[in-house]
Amino acid sequence: MTGELRGASGPEDPAPGLLFAATCDLVAIVRGRAVPATAEKAFLDRGVGWVPADLAMTGFGHIADDNVFGAAGDLRLLPDSASAVDIAPDGEVPGMRVFLADQVEVDGSPWPGCPRGFLRTALQRLYEEYGLRVLASFEHEFVVHGAGGDAFSLQRLRGAEPFGSDLVACLEQAGFGPENWLPEYGSQQFEITLAPADGLVAADRAILLRELVRDLARRRGLRTSFAPILEPGGTGNGVHVHLSLIDDVGEPVLAAPGRPGGLSALGQAFCDGIVAHAPALSAIAAPSVNSYLRLRPHTWSAGGAFLAERSREALLRICPGQGHPAAAGGGFNLEYRAADATANPWLVLGALVHAGLAGLSGECVPTRVWPPEVDVDQAGAAIAPLPSSLGSALDALERDEVAVEWFPPVLLTTFLSVKRAELDELSGLDDAALCRRVSDVY
Ligand code: GLU
Ligand code: MG
Numbered sequence: 001m002t003g004e005l006r007g008a009s010g011p012e013d014p015a016p017g018l019l020f021a022a023t024c025d026l027v028a029i030v031r032g033r034a035v036p037a038t039a040e041k042a043f044l045d046r047g048v049g050w051v052p053a054d055l056a057m058t059g060f061g062h063i064a065d066d067n068v069f070g071a072a073g074d075l076r077l078l079p080d081s082a083s084a085v086d087i088a089p090d091g092e093v094p095g096m097r098v099f100l101a102d103q104v105e106v107d108g109s110p111w112p113g114c115p116r117g118f119l120r121t122a123l124q125r126l127y128e129e130y131g132l133r134v135l136a137s138f139e140h141e142f143v144v145h146g147a148g149g150d151a152f153s154l155q156r157l158r159g160a161e162p163f164g165s166d167l168v169a170c171l172e173q174a175g176f177g178p179e180n181w182l183p184e185y186g187s188q189q190f191e192i193t194l195a196p197a198d199g200l201v202a203a204d205r206a207i208l209l210r211e212l213v214r215d216l217a218r219r220r221g222l223r224t225s226f227a228p229i230l231e232p233g234g235t236g237n238g239v240h241v242h243l244s245l246i247d248d249v250g251e252p253v254l255a256a257p258g259r260p261g262g263l264s265a266l267g268q269a270f271c272d273g274i275v276a277h278a279p280a281l282s283a284i285a286a287p288s289v290n291s292y293l294r295l296r297p298h299t300w301s302a303g304g305a306f307l308a309e310r311s312r313e314a315l316l317r318i319c320p321g322q323g324h325p326a327a328a329g330g331g332f333n334l335e336y337r338a339a340d341a342t343a344n345p346w347l348v349l350g351a352l353v354h355a356g357l358a359g360l361s362g363e364c365v366p367t368r369v370w371p372p373e374v375d376v377d378q379a380g381a382a383i384a385p386l387p388s389s390l391g392s393a394l395d396a397l398e399r400d401e402v403a404v405e406w407f408p409p410v411l412l413t414t415f416l417s418v419k420r421a422e423l424d425e426l427s428g429l430d431d432a433a434l435c436r437r438v439s440d441v442y
Helices: 037-045 052-056 115-130 154-158 163-173 200-219 265-276 278-285 345-360 376-382 390-399 410-426 433-440
Strands: 018-024 029-036 048-050 075-079 084-087 094-103 134-144 178-183 189-194 240-247 305-311 315-318 334-336
Touching: 018 037, 018 075, 018 084, 018 115, 018 376, 029 048, 029 200, 029 240, 052 410, 094 115, 094 200, 094 410, 115 134, 115 200, 115 345, 134 345, 154 200, 163 178, 163 189, 189 200, 200 345, 240 265, 240 345, 265 278, 265 305, 265 315, 265 334, 265 345, 278 390, 305 376, 334 410, 390 410
Parallel strands: 018 094, 305 315
Antiparallel strands: 018 029, 048 075, 075 094, 084 094, 134 189, 134 240, 178 189, 240 334, 315 334
């Protein structure tokens, strides 16, 4: 087929070309192995080989020296057939079916280092303890290098054609429910939003969406970047995580008109947990050195650890009732704004759910619901700042006795050693050099 099919499609048809089993690692890079499509049965039954120390890869091409695995051990990457998307053949470039995979022991039992398993456990806890499920949607901003035209303008959108239309078509074929494709505020910046989905599916889609964008852009001769910020003082690329909680019969449970922010008591408690554990969450959701060039007050990223109605400076924004992608039937959702695309979506959503659970258990200080016009400077000490560097976020995570219990020890230890290895690797670079280094990877 020549250049006709342009994107990804659902996996009903015979598999094209290779089958790829992928994980998303601690630095949000998608890694894995391919087999020929003729080997599909064994691939789905037993997965492909994998190596524990692969979890200790930094974003800059090395395995962290102090990783706990060394040369020992074996794992399997076990593909989840429900996650598969097809990248269609495009001219000379063959198609491929990509599966997200769980990392399991060679006997098929769960491996505690698996980031996808981390999210599964968090969602399972929420369901078992409260009978609740998460609906989520990850909203991504990224830059298409060289795209001209003004912020929000038709000219910028048209200038990025046919990439934009091809991307939207590809996401539709993949069943991801693209909702808005828009030219954003930053120079050369765009945003894509997807329909809400169950927590695990939403995080899977966030991982695959980035790959589909990069893959399509490369085939079109374009360069993209999801890095948190491309130049000092520039506009950030955020990944805003929208979430809603629903009960067993699909009824939304966050809303209660008349209460502060329209939040139910349960919703308030869930938010209390996220705000209380904000510094530890930053280490997971904003885990690169230059994430902290983005997370600054007055940049519409997240200007402090607070909950507010309809404020784009808030860590946690209560979105308006109507028409938001993640709004369940009741039209109510929360938006966690501190994340960026250097973070692993499974870890981000899993950590948010664990933090929300800490709030639900009543162990967190009730947080205030600030009005939309809240000003971080005027609020002063009433609003705690977010960590100002990756180093301080990692220290906060390690010091947070509740948060450390969310993670299997092997996962947390490896995360900290990978991130500290990155800090070492990038130490001494000025902000401009940091931006270049990180944007080359993401
Ligand atoms: N670019 C902003 C960020 O870094 C978000 C702007 C917006 O969409 O509200 O998160
Ligand atoms: Mg935006």
